[in-house]
Amino acid sequence: MTKPFFVQPPRLAVWLVNLFTPYEQAESIPGDLLEEFSELALKSGGAFARRWYWRQSVKTIGHLIGCGFRSAPWRIAGAVLLGRLLLPFGFILPEKIIVAVLRIFPVYPNYDHKNVVALWMFWVPLAINIGWVIAPIIIGCIVAVVAKGREMIATMTLGLTFLALRLVAIIVNRPGRILTRPDKLLGLITAFAIGGVIVREIRSALSRRPSPTHC
Amino acid sequence: MSNRDFLGEFEHIVVLALLRLADQAYGVTVRQEIEVRTGREVSVGAIYATLDRLETKGYVKSHLGDPTPERGGRSKRFFHVTAKGVAAVNRTQRALRSMTEGLDLVRSYSQ
Numbered sequence: 001m002t003k004p005f006f007v008q009p010p011r012l013a014v015w016l017v018n019l020f021t022p023y024e025q026a027e028s029i030p031g032d033l034l035e036e037f038s039e040l041a042l043k044s045g046g047a048f049a050r051r052w053y054w055r056q057s058v059k060t061i062g063h064l065i066g067c068g069f070r071s072a073p074w075r076i077a078g079a080v081l082l083g084r085l086l087l088p089f090g091f092i093l094p095e096k097i098i099v100a101v102l103r104i105f106p107v108y109p110n111y112d113h114k115n116v117v118a119l120w121m122f123w124v125p126l127a128i129n130i131g132w133v134i135a136p137i138i139i140g141c142i143v144a145v146v147a148k149g150r151e152m153i154a155t156m157t158l159g160l161t162f163l164a165l166r167l168v169a170i171i172v173n174r175p176g177r178i179l180t181r182p183d184k185l186l187g188l189i190t191a192f193a194i195g196g197v198i199v200r201e202i203r204s205a206l207s208r209r210p211s212p213t214h215c
Numbered sequence: 216m217s218n219r220d221f222l223g224e225f226e227h228i229v230v231l232a233l234l235r236l237a238d239q240a241y242g243v244t245v246r247q248e249i250e251v252r253t254g255r256e257v258s259v260g261a262i263y264a265t266l267d268r269l270e271t272k273g274y275v276k277s278h279l280g281d282p283t284p285e286r287g288g289r290s291k292r293f294f295h296v297t298a299k300g301v302a303a304v305n306r307t308q309r310a311l312r313s314m315t316e317g318l319d320l321v322r323s324y325s326q
Binding site for chain 1: 287290
């Protein structure tokens with residue numbers, strides 16, 4: 001019997017592997033990595049085992065991404081296309097909602113005209129900024145829900161597709177009205193990925209809940 | 216799937232490792248067997264990507280074992296080669312033998 005060994009694998013690497021592992025392999029791949037990590041930690045020490053774990057994790061994630069594309073290409077393509085179609089609405093919607101709310105419920109009616117304009121000048125840009133942050137996260141969540149089991153691959157593909165389209169637009173000298181700034185582009189890609197992480201974590205937590213049929 | 220299909224290079228190695236390991240074939244042992252016998256470092260992801268492809272083709276089958284504490288309570292996924300998989304290995308081996316027949320690889324092509 002193997003005696004218990006208390007060196008833990010790198011948490012970030014474990015988390016990343018879990019994010020990209022399909023549900024049907026959620027037992028086998030992280031379990032195999034942990035088993036070999038424990039053996040290596042006993043034989044060669046914790047530092048060596050941690051380095052090994054990171055190397056294996058990076059390679060494994062690469063393979064899982066490739067495998068995910070091959071096993072469900074149409075589902076991923078459909079999810080990415082849906083995200084691309086939803087994006088313009090996502091940017092406009094918060095702004096429209098706040099403008100509509102301000103029209104229906106005038107804020108502080110006893111304010112003079114100048115102050116009302118100042119309030120609008122505060123709320124509308126705020127709505128636009130909220131839209132910039134929340135909309136891509138929500139779209140990332142929707143894409144991840146559609147790409148069931150391949151959440152991270154779909155949201156990353158959406159981000160990279162967007163990046164590729166922007167690069168092509170810049171190269172052919174048609175940068176468009178939005179997203180020419182690299183920080184906003186990076187923020188958008190990160191927000192999609194956050195959406196994917198949220199859905200993946202919720203699904204993982206639900207799948208870990210004990211089933212009533214199991215003892 | 217046509218019965219003229221051959222195994223790819225890595226698929227061939229993985230199926231041979233499964234045959235060697237018999238009922239002890241799961242991710243860790245397959246990876247270690249390949250590393251020891253070929254000297255090639257492979258990742259767990261590469262093994263599972265190949266095994267999944269082979270399972271889709273019907274060359275291997277898998278089942279989950281019992282959870283073990285050294286794996287954080289996770290189960291091992293054991294694999295075994297099907298009759299179709301054995302036939303594919305034989306076909307690939309025959310093709311390779313046929314292609315190398317009459318070639319003196321060591322003497323004629325080494326520098």
